[in-house]
Amino acid sequence: MVAIPTETVYGLAGNIYNEGAIKRIFEVKKRPLFNPLIVHVHSIEQVESITIEFPEKARKLADHFWPGAITLVLKKNEVIPDLITAGKDTVAVRIPNHPVTLDLLRILPFPLAAPSANPFNRISPTQAQHVASYFEDDVPMVLDGGPCNRGLESTIIGFKKDEPIVYRLGAISLENIEQVVGKVQVMNKKEKTPDAPGMLKKHYSPRTKTIVVDNVRQYVQQHQELQIAVLSFSDAYKSLKVKHVEILSKERDFKKAAAGLYQALHKLDDLKIDLIVAERFPMEDLGRAINDRLNRASQ
Numbered sequence: 001m002v003a004i005p006t007e008t009v010y011g012l013a014g015n016i017y018n019e020g021a022i023k024r025i026f027e028v029k030k031r032p033l034f035n036p037l038i039v040h041v042h043s044i045e046q047v048e049s050i051t052i053e054f055p056e057k058a059r060k061l062a063d064h065f066w067p068g069a070i071t072l073v074l075k076k077n078e079v080i081p082d083l084i085t086a087g088k089d090t091v092a093v094r095i096p097n098h099p100v101t102l103d104l105l106r107i108l109p110f111p112l113a114a115p116s117a118n119p120f121n122r123i124s125p126t127q128a129q130h131v132a133s134y135f136e137d138d139v140p141m142v143l144d145g146g147p148c149n150r151g152l153e154s155t156i157i158g159f160k161k162d163e164p165i166v167y168r169l170g171a172i173s174l175e176n177i178e179q180v181v182g183k184v185q186v187m188n189k190k191e192k193t194p195d196a197p198g199m200l201k202k203h204y205s206p207r208t209k210t211i212v213v214d215n216v217r218q219y220v221q222q223h224q225e226l227q228i229a230v231l232s233f234s235d236a237y238k239s240l241k242v243k244h245v246e247i248l249s250k251e252r253d254f255k256k257a258a259a260g261l262y263q264a265l266h267k268l269d270d271l272k273i274d275l276i277v278a279e280r281f282p283m284e285d286l287g288r289a290i291n292d293r294l295n296r297a298s299q
């Protein structure tokens with residue numbers, strides 16, 4: 001088991017056929033065994049060697065976005081161990097778009113299972129240093145590939161009767177996906193379904209209490225007694241009495257905001273304050289996925 005860079009977040013990776021490595025990933029992360037892992041491969045042929053079906057729209061998405069931040073959930077064949085998929089008959093796969101990890105995957109004679117390299121429920125790591133400080137000696141090696149340029153987990157898409165369903169919003173926006181395959185369904189968060197295991201409500205959390213609001217100025221003015229840091233999309237919130245304002249993108253660029261989100265949460269979490277007040281994003285483009293992560297951080 002070693003930590004690897006991807007364009008989304010850093011992963012804790014192991015040979016999918018090595019039971020010891022895979023068990024160690026769950027153990028080090030303290031991840032429940034019912035939460036399946038994403039399998040990382042270097043080519044569509046390699047996907048075909050571990051699956052039994054490739055619906056037409058899945059192929060369109062793969063051709064268009066891979067290597068990239070879309071994970072496809074496909075019917076698996078018998079070579080994939082149950083430990084990887086939590087016993088399900090599907091496997092989540094993607095070709096990551098990071099030069100170091102793509103090289104590694106091309107050299108290795110096996111795919112790598114890799115969940116995000118954070119302890120269960122903590123903020124995902126977007127720099128090698130985040131991984132090293134989370135795990136210290138428990139992770140023997142972190143392959144440093146620089147900061148992750150997407151900075152948000154992949155968008156996960158499954159298929160029902162060959163029609164795509166988004167299980168998890170992520171680094172590729174719904175708008176971009178719909179340009180390629182037309183209208184897609186997004187799974188309702190409240191819906192409890194065995195098709196999307198491990199999509200827990202609380203996730204990606206700082207230790208500092210975090211809330212998401214529409215009106216930052218008003219909220220802060222009503223809570224003057226607290227030491228607050230603000231996570232803002234573009235506004236500097238001048239003249240507001242707070243400890244710190246972290247701006248994600250002055251130009252209101254969603255991609256830039258997503259890329260800096262976890263880095264900002266790591267930083268604010270280290271300030272030793274009472275509360276992080278995050279501004280809710282517009283529900284469009286990557287704003288949807290950013291709001292999803294902020295909501296989970298605030299549970």
Ligand code: AMP
Nearest residue numbers: 036037090091092115116195196197198
């Ligand atoms: P992580 O690697 O930490 O970003 O988490 C991977 C996510 O992929 C998990 O939360 C699972 O819900 C999802 N996932 C993995 N395998 C499957 C699968 N076979 N079916 C549906 N979702 C999956």
Ligand code: MG
Nearest residue numbers: 115116124153
């Ligand atoms: Mg994760």
